[in-house]
Amino acid sequence: MSLLLLSLALAHVVSAPHQYKDKESVGVDPTMATIVVRSNYYTGIELFRKVEAMDRASWDSIRQDAYAKAAKKYQRALKTYETDIKMWNSGSSYDRQLLRSKPVKPAEVTLDTIPMAPIELDNYVGVGRKPFVAEDTAGMRTFIVKVVPGTYYLAGAPNPMGAIGVGTCFCMGTVGFTVRPGQLVDVGTVRGPPKDFYAPATFTPPAAGAAALPQLAGRVAEPATIFAAGKMANFKATPVTRLNPVQGMLGYDRDVPLDVANGGQPIPAVR
Amino acid sequence: MPNIKFTPTAADESDYVKYFFFNRADTDFATAYADIAECDNYARGRPAGRAGSNAVASAVASQFGLAGGIIGGMIAGAIVEAQMASDRRKLRRGIMRTCMGFKGYSAFGLPKTLWSAFNFEEGSKQTEEDHRMGFLQMQAKIASGPRPTLGEIL
Numbered sequence: 001m002s003l004l005l006l007s008l009a010l011a012h013v014v015s016a017p018h019q020y021k022d023k024e025s026v027g028v029d030p031t032m033a034t035i036v037v038r039s040n041y042y043t044g045i046e047l048f049r050k051v052e053a054m055d056r057a058s059w060d061s062i063r064q065d066a067y068a069k070a071a072k073k074y075q076r077a078l079k080t081y082e083t084d085i086k087m088w089n090s091g092s093s094y095d096r097q098l099l100r101s102k103p104v105k106p107a108e109v110t111l112d113t114i115p116m117a118p119i120e121l122d123n124y125v126g127v128g129r130k131p132f133v134a135e136d137t138a139g140m141r142t143f144i145v146k147v148v149p150g151t152y153y154l155a156g157a158p159n160p161m162g163a164i165g166v167g168t169c170f171c172m173g174t175v176g177f178t179v180r181p182g183q184l185v186d187v188g189t190v191r192g193p194p195k196d197f198y199a200p201a202t203f204t205p206p207a208a209g210a211a212a213l214p215q216l217a218g219r220v221a222e223p224a225t226i227f228a229a230g231k232m233a234n235f236k237a238t239p240v241t242r243l244n245p246v247q248g249m250l251g252y253d254r255d256v257p258l259d260v261a262n263g264g265q266p267i268p269a270v271r
Numbered sequence: 272m273p274n275i276k277f278t279p280t281a282a283d284e285s286d287y288v289k290y291f292f293f294n295r296a297d298t299d300f301a302t303a304y305a306d307i308a309e310c311d312n313y314a315r316g317r318p319a320g321r322a323g324s325n326a327v328a329s330a331v332a333s334q335f336g337l338a339g340g341i342i343g344g345m346i347a348g349a350i351v352e353a354q355m356a357s358d359r360r361k362l363r364r365g366i367m368r369t370c371m372g373f374k375g376y377s378a379f380g381l382p383k384t385l386w387s388a389f390n391f392e393e394g395s396k397q398t399e400e401d402h403r404m405g406f407l408q409m410q411a412k413i414a415s416g417p418r419p420t421l422g423e424i425l
Contacts, residue, residue, distance in 0.1 A: 164355060164362055165362045197365075233312070234366075237362075239365055240370060254375045255373040255375075
């Protein structure tokens with residue numbers, strides 16, 4: 001059990017993204033994936049990795065472990081309470097003076113009372129405004145990030161300091177892509193309004209050869225296969241918005257995201 | 272049905288940005304309620320957002336605390352909390368306007384006194400679930416009712 005927990009904890013550490021600096025060359029890591037992404041949001045860009053069965057198993061395991069510890073603590077507190085309440089009820093003024101006040105029964109511990117953040121919060125990959133590998137005069141920054149392989153969604157702009165009203169969530173319509181181990185992909189460009197986290201952002205899909213960056217040392221980032229994605233929950237309680245329609249890919253029927261590439265079907269929510 | 276009839280004053284109009292409701296033509300109550308509830312969920316977010324905000328408040332408050340002692344820290348903490356409550360109210364308004372706007376609803380302003388009868392603000396504390404549901408139902412009733420004749424926010 002503890003070995004499993006250790007390996008799961010390590011998996012969490014390993015999953016932390018690495019954001020390359022402009023003078024850093026991008027090596028090849030066959031177990032990880034590398035993405036090139038551009039954003040003009042002053043806080044950077046945020047990705048959300050789809051919660052896979054393995055992630056859920058990891059989270060459940062940590063939760064069960066926390067529950068087991070809390071349950072043991074609860075049992076000890078309950079025993080103390082039972083002893084104390086017996087003393088209190090004996091009516092001895094000496095005992096009552098010792099206890100000072102009537103003992104309170106500890107609240108029962110269940111899996112649901114364990115204070116643990118939703119699993120989804122573990123799967124956000126915040127790409128901060130720095131470091132970046134390039135920036136144009138309009139403030140569009142290019143980021144190279146090493147991430148755990150998987151399916152990702154463009155989730156919005158991060159809120160690094162937790163300030164209320166900063167950052168945004170493309171909760172009401174976005175796009176996603178899948179990246180495999182060892183792969184180097186360009187996932188395109190997000191252009192948001194400079195100071196308005198509620199206004200829709202414009203996504204430009206990657207073009208072949210757009211990511212010819214010196215940091216890649218001759219390697220070519222292939223354009224990722226981008227797909228339209230549905231709504232997401234606002235786990236980080238930031239302002240919400242969505243991507244503007246993307247020609248041939250993402251459309252809307254009022255607020256309902258549509259998969260234009262596949263006949264305009266409504267897209268199920270991201271889970 | 273809550274009262275939304277009033278004669279606007281200049282003060283009312285300047286507060287439309289804070290006190291508003293929604294309406295959309297050809298919308299039934301069930302649809303309006305589902306729409307408002309969905310946007311309310313976005314506005315509520317998740318505790319993680321609040322935890323982050325509290326961390327910032329604590330950090331700022333502790334800076335004041337170091338400089339000005341315990342009392343200074345408490346005063347700074349209260350000021351920070353008041354600012355945070357104001358920011359949370361603003362965030363909720365922004366999310367509701369954006370979300371309902373994507374759904375095709377128009378927003379209409381009204382005086383705070385009328386607005387308070389079927390709306391709630393969440394600055395320092397959360398609204399209890401049964402009260403929240405009651406307010407959202409009243410909002411849905413108006414959102415699916417006749418189109419208001421004044422106060423549209425463009």
